[in-house]
Amino acid sequence: MVFENPPASELITISGVQTLEKGGELNNPVVAVERLGPEDAPVILIFTGLSPGAHVASSEKDKSPGWWEFMVGAGKAIDTNNFQVICVNSIGSCRGSTGPASINPDTGDYYGADFPDITIWDIARMTGLALAEINVQEIFCVIGPSMGGMTALAWVISYPQTTKHMINISAAMEADPFAIAIRSVQREIIHTDPEFMDGNYAIDAEPLTGMMLARKLGLISYRSTSEWRNRFGRKEDGTGSEIESYLQFNAEKFCRDFDANCYIKLSQTMNWFSLMDEINSPVDELAESKLESALIVSVSTDILFPPHQQKDLADLLNKSGIETTHLEIDCPHGHDAFLVDEENFSPVVKDYLGSISG
Template sequence: MSDARRYVQIESPFAMYRGGQLAQATIAYEAWGEPVGRGDNAILLFTGLSPSAHAASSADDPSPGWWEYMIGPGKPIDTDRFFVICINSLGSCFGSTGPASIDPATGRPYRIEFPLLSVEDIVNAARSACMALGIDHFHTVAGCSLGGMDVLAYAAMYPGTYRNLISISAAVHATPFAIGIRSLQREMIRSDPEWAGGWYADDAGPKEGMRLARKLGVMSYRSGEEWSQRFGRNRLAETERAGAVPLGPEFEIEGYLEYNARRFVGGFDANCYLYLSHAMDLFDIADHGGGSLEAGMRPIDARRALVAGVTTDWLFPVAQQHEIAALLDGAGVEVSMHELESIQGHDSFLIDHERFAPMVEHFLGADAP
């Protein structure tokens, strides 16, 4: 398969937000469209926890991206008008430096010797990469989920370098419920003997722990209403049941979770997952304001912001989106707040193009580059 990923070597050493440094750091990205000036038409896109930078198809990689319906010629994020650059998070395992990368000091993967990761590190690395590419100002900084946290951190840390913000299903800090879910996922991974204290071999790792963590993740990403509509109490076919396993899977929802979990295992490094998940729990915009959310958001100087969430999202509830909107409004930003009735829960922004596409298209169309 062709690969549209490109790479930037960022400043060395790269200082980490909560201490430590990386002797070398690489950031992977993909881009669509043509830049104007030093970023007059540029959109910086941050991802959620698990996606790569492959947000949309291109001539170099025609496979569908994770936001395929949103990005491209004539689409809501129109690459005939905008230059879109999607960053693979520092700490991830899709080309950017992370726990699975080789530590130049030892010649082996960092594993759990990778420095503690923060949302701020993801943002600083993205900023450094874009500067190296000659892009120092953005028409819009956008992101969903973890990517929305990145947007808020970027906006607070780099005022004067953007015009607009798009924050979808994000948070100024995680709720206890979200922290609890992610904590359980991390415990499932660490409890797998194959995690080996974090020092598993490249061809090994905590596959069972990752399988269970992904199941819990999928449950938290979607909604009970969707499960009821899609599966009800439908049973698995006799041939699909775990016949030799006492009290094993019998319902279609169980089969669906198993399918998604097995597809995920092996495609994402376990330690990268742990580091990124933990970074989401650590993030708090109030840290940028001496413990005050209002002070943490005060440096944000966007002209306009789109803030959106869905009523069925348990992980980043819609109340948190109203909180973001209110704090941005208090900072003097013109805010467009959208509470959507999507049934797919937190994953709605990946699926519900009928609601999300017009909203983004209208927002960007009101401020053409």
């Protein structure tokens, strides 16, 4: 397995021992970020879903396509001519930031199973500490899809005086029981793979059977039934149906460079997160923040973070006096729509950024 940091990412070290929400500690943790666009332009801070790294879009420094290539770049919806874009790889991941597949500076060995539990709040807080190291204090707009949307909420609560606007896509104030169940079965599939060995597998011998199956189940939940109906033949034959080949291909691609312990840690953060349970009065806290407006985006066919959750979030923000728009995109691409549906997502993001840039 290779956990290489893409060339355009910067590794920012946070000095000292950092205590995490669940009590664990990280010594000199690293946060990987990618910065695109002029350094003196207003900052757009992007948190990612569970699996992408900080490499959000291609640039001179890294010409390979980023995970949000259609959205970010010169002249695109998130225009790097007008904004400085900072994309963050979450703590706990294996794409540059400190996570279970990183070397523990205290032991010289991989963290592996010893990596402490992390939460969405930790991801937000470590990002704040990292941005302080590079003197980024003011955020024009924070953007987060999926897990990144949860992190964006934790960010706004954790650093209430930094951020003026927010785009929150296909995320929620807390996970839905259906999503909790799917993720819990995914983790159990990995746990029960004999190669997992309670997380103590060698870094180059990950529990591939469990990871493949967990990822396949993830892929099923990320897209919609209607998309697959149009895309795939229906039937199995002796060698497997089209949809099975699709799952196999995409799970293999993912498992080539994603660490099982990282997957488990990040999956858990989403099940734990709850704005309502963990914050005394979210309405008041948000009202006291610098947040002026927000755009909340739903996808009609998302079964993992269904639209009613984004409606609830928009209601909360409006109650806090933040001018909030809730848009539901009617498309067949399910939870992953923001990654593939350029046609619907680009104008929505572009129009909102245009409206707040005034």
